[in-house]
Amino acid sequence: MEILIWIGAAISLAGVATLFFCIFRAVQAKSAGLPDAELKERLKAVVTLNLVALMVSALGLICVIVGIFLS
Numbered sequence: 001m002e003i004l005i006w007i008g009a010a011i012s013l014a015g016v017a018t019l020f021f022c023i024f025r026a027v028q029a030k031s032a033g034l035p036d037a038e039l040k041e042r043l044k045a046v047v048t049l050n051l052v053a054l055m056v057s058a059l060g061l062i063c064v065i066v067g068i069f070l071s
Helices: 004-033 036-070
Strands: none
Touching: 004 036
């Protein structure tokens, strides 16, 4: 079950990397000086991606925990 731990770690790292990408996109949108409506639309997309990244990261951590329990 060691392979499950490594797969879970890779999935979790992909989720964390996506979270950093969301932070980058939000800061970029805020500093662009956009009108309110356009800024809200861009931030809505970032929030959606952020939630997906959190879910992926959580699934990766679940894989790691399951791999540890089965070892």
